[in-house]
């Protein structure tokens with residue numbers, strides 16, 4: 001049996017957990033390739049026009065896995081923690097995928113998390129493991145090892161970022177969902193371009209999540225989306241160590257458009273660039289905006305030094 005994992009959406013949050021869980025159970029898996037033009041185009045063919053760019057890319061990844069595995073891991077997630085909600089896309093994507101690819105007779109691996117009901121993460125993994133034909137003791141062991149592996153790797157990622165914050169030179173905080181920031185087609189070109197300008201990109205998603213969720217209340221007490229809370233809180237935690245902020249969201253994202261507006265109104269005293277990614281061809285316009293943004297920060301810095 002082989003499991004396919006789309007390299008999109010929650011993969012970027014949970015890949016350590018998912019991959020090591022399957023490895024511990026001895027289940028073979030394949031991760032879809034990095035997003036490329038073909039995957040993006042496939043996604044736009046399968047998705048409805050109104051879908052956000054990130055969910056179009058997700059469908060492209062699912063399409064790229066068809067015929068390459070027996071089951072595809074498509075999580076259905078209703079909430080996060082005790083009272084955090086998530087974008088409705090994470091609740092709906094299971095059904096969207098099921099319906100979109102019904103003619104291809106897609107088979108989806110069970111993964112259903114609803115912390116407000118009984119389907120917490122461990123129970124969900126238990127069901128997934130049973131679905132894969134494994135015994136309870138083996139599944140429990142695999143889950144605990146995978147959790148530990150996720151924790152250690154996330155800690156290492158966080159530490160690596162902490163050391164970048166100590167470096168000299170300009171640092172820009174990238175505030176966006178990891179599936180946008182790390183995506184090779186839409187987010188990574190921005191990271192690479194900043195590096196080419198000798199700017200160190202700091203990723204909001206690599207901040208201590210618990211501390212970020214707590215810090216987010218200083219910006220807004222009423223934000224409903226847990227993942228956005230982590231990003232907003234990262235701004236509070238890092239703001240004294242960075243020179244500017246780039247908000248990266250995909251078109252047309254409901255939660256981000258509201259949250260970015262709050263950020264723009266409430267975070268003062270630091271330059272902010274609001275980028276809405278639409279997957280269109282050509283990076284010239286984007287590079288010009290990035291370059292101007294960096295130039296403005298440099299000019300302001302020089303003016304300050306002269307005073």
Ligand code: SF4
Nearest residue numbers: 052054087089253254
């Ligand atoms: S949060 Fe925005 S980008 Fe992410 S799935 Fe929802 S609408 Fe799409």
